[in-house]
Amino acid sequence: MTLSEIYQKGAELLESKNLGFNLKGVETEFVLRNNEEVFKRYKFRQRAINSVEATTETRLLDVELQVPIIMSSITAPIPQIQQDGLLKVARALKEVGSMMSLGTPVPSNLKDLVEVGVPLIQTVKPFTDRSRVMQMISQAEAAGVSWVGVEVDAGQGTKIMDRPMVRDCTPMSVDELKEIKQRVTRPLVLKGILSPWDAERALEVGADVIVVSNHGAHTIDYLPHPLEVMDEIVRVIAGQIPIIVDGGFRRGTDVLKGLTFGAQAVGVGRPILYGLAADGEEGVKTVIKEMAEELKRAMTMTGVKSPASADKGIIL
Amino acid sequence: MTLSEIYQKGAELLESKNLGFNLKGVETEFVLRNNEEVFKRYKFRQRAINSVEATTETRLLDVELQVPIIMSSITAPIPQIQQDGLLKVARALKEVGSMMSLGTPVPSNLKDLVEVGVPLIQTVKPFTDRSRVMQMISQAEAAGVSWVGVEVDAGQGTKIMDRPMVRDCTPMSVDELKEIKQRVTRPLVLKGILSPWDAERALEVGADVIVVSNHGAHTIDYLPHPLEVMDEIVRVIAGQIPIIVDGGFRRGTDVLKGLTFGAQAVGVGRPILYGLAADGEEGVKTVIKEMAEELKRAMTMTGVKSPASADKGIIL
């Protein structure tokens, strides 16, 4: 199956299993539509002559990746899509040299996923009951994940269309996040940074990685797309820590745009769900491999030798 | 019912009762479409870290509101939608801590509405027969409304599509408005300010409140949306009197945009009609409560603590 076929078949299958609601966006779904539209604003300046075959390999902190494309935090719908869905996703991502990211609830089989050997991130929502937050992080660390994180943008929980999904969340303060940072033994990711203010606070907290994200259109309506705010966030971060970006990335060319804007890697959520629904473990592998192949073609023809060397000079 | 369901069901019910015409716009309906489109231009800069739970409570002159969302002046279609429609709306708005605004004709049961205890505004059109204008205002004051007002933008009456609705109106002069101001005993609202020129004249008249509005697309075609002219009006008003804004506000995030542009409160018209049509008194309550809930979520996640502290810094 090609990428387009997987996306189409995956969407149909999720719909037929009554899981399509998970793909929708908060309230008016503006964020979801905007996540699609933004990519159409940017085109590539070609460098056809003197270019050489690009590599998609890169390094995120202590993690070696074959591709600068990782999974965005999702847990809930995956076991409903296919039996052993999380294990299948883990195996697929391991095989293609990617990274897996899990959200809440923390999967009960987290240790099994760790054993697959894929580098794992476990992120946690800012539940109003803060003891629950720290408990989940400790549980993930004990299971052996590579990184842990807090979804700071879920300070009012999550919501799809008019239906609140996760409740009982409260925004975190810098002090609370600092305390978490002091207690964790693995790199700390802050997910859901979407303004220079929050980027500054992430540095103040001592975060090891940030994810620039609008939470896949599942928190607040009328949030911008990450690419619309990357420039000012990149200026604040100034290369001190790696930046991951997610939000509507579907094609290798989208990934290249994310890299040129200053991200070190790109997260994908719905594509993983489509791949799993359409063709199980194989489908997830195909999604990442096809996106990587598209990325490599586009990198080569724009003269970008590696993910780390992409910059906005190739964007028109 | 959720907000989307109320809006959809309300629109269907109004259509089935042959009241759908009231929802249409003047001549080409440009204003109506533009009222929808404008909100899509503005996105929010998120402040996820260090933010605290927002309050939607505010004060407009002498009126305490639980929510910065009030009713825009409408009378005519309401009794046709449900029996005792005006009373139901009044009770609903009272319960959610909002404010009611009535247009012409002045309802015959105005005193009953006052007795419900909801703060009331009665606005009057600039009928060419000026004695009728003053008589209506006096009648409203006698009934005990909180504020009275003149719909200055109805100087050529109202019109829906190609059909004139209210005729026999003539623009008011500053002198005529000053005379009204001298005679009223309650705060005077000037509704339908849509340019800095008229804002200056409103101050000259001594207006206590202005409503920046294009009259819900029921006067002249090709009027801008209030948000397109707010900046220059806010500069003229310079905090001397409160500003209410209306025009196509449907969601809590729309309200937050109105507040950041410098309004102290936002008016909603059609949403009240949808709520009443879809679910009576309960429907109106749900509309205001759901919008307020959305507003509170968005305020919290953008670091806006109260309606009065919203500013354009959070708009992208």
Add this chain to the structure above:
Amino acid sequence: MTLSEIYQKGAELLESKNLGFNLKGVETEFVLRNNEEVFKRYKFRQRAINSVEATTETRLLDVELQVPIIMSSITAPIPQIQQDGLLKVARALKEVGSMMSLGTPVPSNLKDLVEVGVPLIQTVKPFTDRSRVMQMISQAEAAGVSWVGVEVDAGQGTKIMDRPMVRDCTPMSVDELKEIKQRVTRPLVLKGILSPWDAERALEVGADVIVVSNHGAHTIDYLPHPLEVMDEIVRVIAGQIPIIVDGGFRRGTDVLKGLTFGAQAVGVGRPILYGLAADGEEGVKTVIKEMAEELKRAMTMTGVKSPASADKGIIL
């Protein structure tokens, strides 16, 4: 019938009589679509307070008009729409205080039209056989028209979609136009000015009036709308002669936009055809009267007292 109803019914009737082709545009029909879109770019700054009832009366050279809306040059399809179509149009325009404009072929009953008493313009295409041009102009003058003119923009004839309509035309030189100017006894109109270059040449020729026009999308594809080039043309003309503008004007608010951009009057073509098709003489009268009524409402609410006093200050 309202304006919308006339436009819709007229279009349907023309279609059913196989006359719909006349309404289409040259080649890709870009010009036709753009003629519609341009009006949506401009909105009005309202002046609701202190405004007074506007008048639509105006004067174009020696012609007194009740409305600043005149007919654009059309002849061919009118007799096919209704028997005595031209006479009916003439009578309607006379009654509403407008002006009639005829294109080629010069109608055989031109004298009858003159006798109706409506001020008449006869414009002629730049046929390669120049003697034919002068002959047509002399014939029109002899019949008693008010003004004569040359459609300078038909230098390559006319074309609708892929079908050439009028052939055998060649662009006119300044010298040729000067010679015509010397020989005519009535004011000379140059129709189809669409750039400052041609505006300069029109002054050089000694034209008495220009019509800024893209010929209703019937000459060359990808011509701009007149409003897109009015500013630079108005700068060249600098008030020395009157400017008429046409191209997609359908509503009174469109007319007001034309006036604010610096035109003294606005031409309408297809609306006349729709009116005639939908309701004969009465239909044409209704079109002009309804547009004038809309214009008057919009003028009054923007503080424009008369067509001559409109300026771009009211455009947003």
Add this chain to the structure above:
Amino acid sequence: MTLSEIYQKGAELLESKNLGFNLKGVETEFVLRNNEEVFKRYKFRQRAINSVEATTETRLLDVELQVPIIMSSITAPIPQIQQDGLLKVARALKEVGSMMSLGTPVPSNLKDLVEVGVPLIQTVKPFTDRSRVMQMISQAEAAGVSWVGVEVDAGQGTKIMDRPMVRDCTPMSVDELKEIKQRVTRPLVLKGILSPWDAERALEVGADVIVVSNHGAHTIDYLPHPLEVMDEIVRVIAGQIPIIVDGGFRRGTDVLKGLTFGAQAVGVGRPILYGLAADGEEGVKTVIKEMAEELKRAMTMTGVKSPASADKGIIL
């Protein structure tokens, strides 16, 4: 048949012969849609007065053309559209005074095409097996083509939607291209220049002609349209060698836009396929003749006397 009819009938016929896939674009088809949209951004400033009949004749290096419209490199689908398709295209282009361009594979009947007498360009892809590249060029020179060329933008082969078409290509270096330049006896075309960087390298190579092109949307997604990058490429080339442009040109007015942006000629691909499919040799002739006729009309009415004298002064 008119141009519109040929385009429509041609598209239908290609679809019915299962050849429609060749017309689609790479991955998301953004490039294909953008190739259509770009032309709508540019309008013409008319010069109706003092203009004279334009000529479409021009010269490209040593080639005299009746029209500044040539064929873009295509080979593969043509023999499948009609028997002797390539011969028919060659004869048609010869008759209308145009130029033929062939891509890979090099047609087996190349000598027969040369004998038709149409000026011929043979371009070759940068196959990883470089000996194959030089062999193809030598074969074309031996057959007697006018010019030879390299499709430098096919450095990652070609791809339609999700299906790779031509594989085994690698970007060429300046040194490799210089070596080819030294060995060829005919003018060398570099096709697929789309940035000032590659334009500089083309000059360094000593190319005799460049084709600014996004390869008809068949290489990399999100490439810009040539008109979006022409200004900066024209600045680099600075008149030293001729520039051909292709990408979505369908109408004579599109061609005029290409010329005003600084191209000496415009290439068309899909229009040739449509013409051949719809009406064989006659269809191809009609396509070029109709485009040329439209071009001449538009040139005349914008005061452009010849292809070489077009400049951006007429673009609005």
